[in-house]
Amino acid sequence: MPPVEMLVPHRLPEDAKVLLVVNEGHEIHHVRERGYLEAPVRIKAILGTLIDSGRFRLEPARRFPQKHITAIHDSAYVDFLEAVCEKLDPERPVYPYVFPIRNRTREPEDLALRAGYYCMDTFTPLDRNAWRAARGAIDCALTAAESLSQGQRLAYALVRPPGHHAERRAFGGFCYLNACAAAAQYLSASGRVAILDLDYHHGNGQQDIFYARADVLTVSIHGHPRFAFPYFTGFEDERGEGPGLGANINFALPEEIDGPAYRETLADALAQIVCHRPTALVVALGLDTARRDPTGTWSLRARDFMENGRMVGRLGLPTLVVQEGGYYTRSLGRNALAFFEGLTATPSVARQSREAGTRGGRAISTTI
Ligand code: Q9C
Numbered sequence: 001m002p003p004v005e006m007l008v009p010h011r012l013p014e015d016a017k018v019l020l021v022v023n024e025g026h027e028i029h030h031v032r033e034r035g036y037l038e039a040p041v042r043i044k045a046i047l048g049t050l051i052d053s054g055r056f057r058l059e060p061a062r063r064f065p066q067k068h069i070t071a072i073h074d075s076a077y078v079d080f081l082e083a084v085c086e087k088l089d090p091e092r093p094v095y096p097y098v099f100p101i102r103n104r105t106r107e108p109e110d111l112a113l114r115a116g117y118y119c120m121d122t123f124t125p126l127d128r129n130a131w132r133a134a135r136g137a138i139d140c141a142l143t144a145a146e147s148l149s150q151g152q153r154l155a156y157a158l159v160r161p162p163g164h165h166a167e168r169r170a171f172g173g174f175c176y177l178n179a180c181a182a183a184a185q186y187l188s189a190s191g192r193v194a195i196l197d198l199d200y201h202h203g204n205g206q207q208d209i210f211y212a213r214a215d216v217l218t219v220s221i222h223g224h225p226r227f228a229f230p231y232f233t234g235f236e237d238e239r240g241e242g243p244g245l246g247a248n249i250n251f252a253l254p255e256e257i258d259g260p261a262y263r264e265t266l267a268d269a270l271a272q273i274v275c276h277r278p279t280a281l282v283v284a285l286g287l288d289t290a291r292r293d294p295t296g297t298w299s300l301r302a303r304d305f306m307e308n309g310r311m312v313g314r315l316g317l318p319t320l321v322v323q324e325g326g327y328y329t330r331s332l333g334r335n336a337l338a339f340f341e342g343l344t345a346t347p348s349v350a351r352q353s354r355e356a357g358t359r360g361g362r363a364i365s366t367t368i
């Protein structure tokens with residue numbers, strides 16, 4: 001079979017294109033330590049490939065009020081993050097090194113010490129621009145979410161730093177603010193929402209944020225925490241609590257997984273999402289499930305990402321994709337594009353996205 005690229009006309013009508021919102025200012029957050037994988041080149045690699053494909057329509061991010069951040073994060077945590085970043089020397093990131101896990105009622109006064117109070121690991125530093133860049137990522141996700149509520153069927157927030165490890169009151173795993181959770185929270189005002197986390201690492205952030213909520217389903221497919229970050233969460237018996245019991249679903253997979261094995265689990269995950277009857281879907285798209293990713297152990301290739309996209313697209317839901325991890329720079333663009341080729345391969349989704357353009361301003365509606 002020829003690649004999908006050759007099967008579709010190169011010049012798509014504007015309203016059939018995927019809405020793309022890029023975190024323009026992401027480069028200000030650049031941890032220059034050798035071996036820090038979460039680098040600006042990740043966005044460059046993906047964006048170049050997407051633009052060349054002619055399938056995306058760029059839209060600038062709008063600025064949203066801070067209430068969208070405090071709706072999903074503790075306000076003391078948000079205040080801390082903003083204040084500490086401003087005070088840092090641009091050349092010297094701060095790595096948390098003391099973690100007051102016992103006496104949590106006393107927040108250390110010293111900002112470097114307080115970093116540990118709000119952090120889950122020793123490899124995610126605070127730096128001068130972490131707050132501003134993470135806030136930019138939130139604006140992108142919210143801009144894209146807003147487009148869904150206006151009738152757009154498919155949008156992509158191409159952002160870094162990533163967000164899915166950021167919990168209500170903690171940063172870590174290269175994440176500071178949880179953009180996919182902010183988008184889901186925004187969309188939940190108009191109906192039930194599902195988050196599908198396809199990053200290699202457990203989506204502990206949105207699990208934590210929505211754990212007691214029945215209206216936002218959180219699903220994550222990831223490497224089992226016995227060998228994969230974040231190590232303490234992502235077990236299958238974490239199912240939600242109170243009214244949210246049953247609305248958190250973890251699929252913890254073994255160290256070696258290929259495309260077909262992954263798809264078996266993805267099919268189960270999608271069936272759970274159908275049961276939830278969401279009006280919108282947020283996909284936390286990690287590309288670190290790819291072959292050769294330095295943080296992962298799996299072996300997905302471009303054709304697997306395309307098939308994954310196709311399976312997700314068959315849900316026929318208004319879909320917002322938020323970029324998360326993925327660190328093997330050479331395949332990032334190819335794999336991201338393949339995922340979107342799959343997502344838009346279902347005729348019904350393409351048709352709906354064209355109709356959306358003429359419908360302008362209509363609220364999201366589910367098609368399943
Ligand atoms: N130097 C995301 O994919 N692994 N985060 C340990 C230690 C880090 C991944 C690296 C995994 C974090 C968003």
Ligand code: ZN
Binds near residue numbers: 200201324326
């Ligand atoms: Zn990851």
